[in-house]
Amino acid sequence: MKSQRTTSGGFTATLLSPDAPDESIAVTSPIRALIFDLDGTLVDTIGGIAKAINCALVRHSLAPLTISEIADRVGEGGTALVEYALKKARREVDSERAAQLQESYFQAYLSAPIHETRVFPGVIPMLEYAKARDLDLAICTNKAGVLAKAVLDGLDLTRYFRFLVYGDSLPHRKPHPGPIEWIVGRLGLPPDACVMIGDTENDVCAARNSGVRSVFVSFGYSRLESLSSQPDWVINDFDRLEPILRNFGHRQSNSCSADRDAILEQRGSCYGSTGSA
Numbered sequence: 001m002k003s004q005r006t007t008s009g010g011f012t013a014t015l016l017s018p019d020a021p022d023e024s025i026a027v028t029s030p031i032r033a034l035i036f037d038l039d040g041t042l043v044d045t046i047g048g049i050a051k052a053i054n055c056a057l058v059r060h061s062l063a064p065l066t067i068s069e070i071a072d073r074v075g076e077g078g079t080a081l082v083e084y085a086l087k088k089a090r091r092e093v094d095s096e097r098a099a100q101l102q103e104s105y106f107q108a109y110l111s112a113p114i115h116e117t118r119v120f121p122g123v124i125p126m127l128e129y130a131k132a133r134d135l136d137l138a139i140c141t142n143k144a145g146v147l148a149k150a151v152l153d154g155l156d157l158t159r160y161f162r163f164l165v166y167g168d169s170l171p172h173r174k175p176h177p178g179p180i181e182w183i184v185g186r187l188g189l190p191p192d193a194c195v196m197i198g199d200t201e202n203d204v205c206a207a208r209n210s211g212v213r214s215v216f217v218s219f220g221y222s223r224l225e226s227l228s229s230q231p232d233w234v235i236n237d238f239d240r241l242e243p244i245l246r247n248f249g250h251r252q253s254n255s256c257s258a259d260r261d262a263i264l265e266q267r268g269s270c271y272g273s274t275g276s277a
Helices: 046-059 067-070 078-088 095-111 123-132 146-155 178-187 201-210 236-245 260-266
Strands: 002-010 011-015 025-026 033-036 134-142 164-167 192-196 213-217 233-237 249-253
Touching: 025 146, 033 178, 046 067, 046 078, 067 078, 067 192, 078 095, 095 146, 123 134, 134 178, 164 178, 164 236, 164 260, 178 192, 178 201, 192 201, 213 236, 233 236
Parallel strands: 011 233, 033 134, 033 192, 134 164, 192 213, 213 233
Antiparallel strands: 002 011, 025 249
């Protein structure tokens, strides 16, 4: 069976079958490292985030957010949730008010960091498989370090990763290439030997901006058709990642092969300010 192609949002995505990819997929460097987003990719955190942010909002006499409103902004970080809530309530978004609300959110979250939180099916076997292949694993999330650490430690996931980059670790966050470039540089690998795996536009755009390959997980918090940037692969569960790793070095032959400057010129709108969750 060859790869299944689906057209959505103006581009064609490839869902790899367990068999070899088809002839239209070119060969580049072998995959040697996997970089993962956290929320909506490795872990379903939407219930815990919703409880924490809404607890903080109610404490500040603000209307709670719906699950849909939260899911649409999880990839942008907790600051984005706070600012959206203030704008929705027609309150001025000044730094002091936003900081107070975010502090309440952090306190609520840290009181129960893995409340209504679960590792997505297939994650642990996939991580074990990747480690058995001697792949380097890293986390690149826009979530604030204190929150991300609490989730990773609470779910016993920290031990799998060589590097962990949080939303407040570096001057820039996804979709800026800085966090991924930092990881790639520490690994000492060429960018196209690395794959960014995530569920949002920020993840795909950050991959594009830094020259690494990308996998979009369709079971996360964003829809494939909402993406303006094309991922190299789309998977609907982590069992589908194994064929990509097994068939090392295969990717779609399209604008992904363009040089980095051309990508940055084409995807200039990928850059934007994102807050840490």
